Amino acid sequence: MRMQRQRGVAVITALLLTTLAISIVASLFWQQQVQVRSMENQRLHLQTRWILRGALDWSTLVLRQDAYDNPRYTALTHVWATPLAETRLDQYIERERVEGEVFDASLSGNIMDATSRYNLRNLARRTGNGAVIDAANLAIFQRLLTNLQINPALAKTAANLIAGSQPAVVAAGTVDPITGQEVGGEERDPNDEAAGQDGAAAAEGGGSIAPGTVPKGVAGVADAGGGAGDGGDGSDGAQAASIPVSRTDLGTPIKFLEVEDLLAVRGLTPEMLAKLRPYIIVLPDRTPVNVNTASAEVLAAVIPNFSLSEANALLARRRNIPWDDIGKFQNEISGRTPVADSISVKSDWFLVNSRIRLDRATLNAQSLIQRSANPIGGGVKVVWVRQD
Secondary structure, three states, X not given: OHHHHHHHHHHXXXXXXHHHXXXXXXHHHHHHHHHHHHHHHHHHHHXXXXXXXXHHHHHHXXXXXXXXXXXXXXXXXXXXXXXXXXXXXXXXXXXXXXXXXXXXXXXXXXXXXXXXOEEHHHHEEEEOOEEEEEHHHHHHHHHHHHHOOXXXXXXXXXXXXXXXXXXXXXXXXXXXXXXXXXXXXOEEOHHHOOOXXXXXXXXXXXXXXXXXXXXXXXXXXXXXXXXXXXXXOOOOXXXXXXOXXXXXXXXXXXXXXXXXXXXXXXXXXXXXXXXXXXXXXXXXXXXXEEOOOXXXXXXXXXXXXXOHHHHHHHHHHHHHOOOOOHHHHHHHOOOOOOOOOOEEOOOOEEEEEEEEEEOOEEEEEEXXXXXXXXXXXXXXXXXXXXXX
């Protein structure tokens, strides 16, 4: 009886040891598999980055050549506007095949004219005392919201938000009262200053208004989310002495870098932003709208007293013969006078959309490219790359 009991204990012990050994080995194999998969993911990520770099090099080459071929105007009939259909890269890349490896790589994308959209940066102008809202561009943005059936009163709050994010321009030779050092020629970022500084602002002439004030001659403007008070001495036509508050509960301005920052505007919903996104952009500098690439909604906004039906008719004529001179375009809209420097027939800013598939990895990227206005003495550079 005792021998049978001992044999039973030995069998159970052997089973436990076997189970423990199997568990340890399985754990080691699992950890090794995780490490191998992690290394594969890193390799795929690195390879997709290199493919993206190659795509950007190709895009800059196309845009540089277009600047030489068409120095006077930029239109959708040019080579850069031709989208790249999904192209298998393994047909063009020579590489050693690893047994069992599936090299499934493809690239697709397109180049868009960034100035075919309305640049939200136009809503504000920088001055030595901060930023002021451009009344004429505020009216343009209101018309764009109206064309898209969005409350135009939101334009005022958006302008406050953007003006509050603009750095002030410090005049040359200015002396810092604290350090006693000359700080002329620099930009003063309102986000680095103490928040909540109240002040006065004047809005007389100059085509601009201080953040938080209602522009003269612009109908239907209502502040949907708080701003600075009115008043001031009226010097220099327009003077901003306070930073507009985009979120009254926080009391501090925010950096305005991309379209999604409009969600800080009180009353603007994600659904509204989705409707608005194809027609707006945020660029580093103020830019005119290219009438050769703009949509009907944007054209109807930048041209006063211009309906969507008239803009669509204008687009139909543009498909056949784009405008190579701004004077020819103005002849098409006789009787209407767009805001000065609000329209152009040439572009220097472009968006490059890229989609890369490599094995099981997928990379969607959007890049902003700036092309020099002088292709002979300048070049093409990548400003930023955003990846999904």
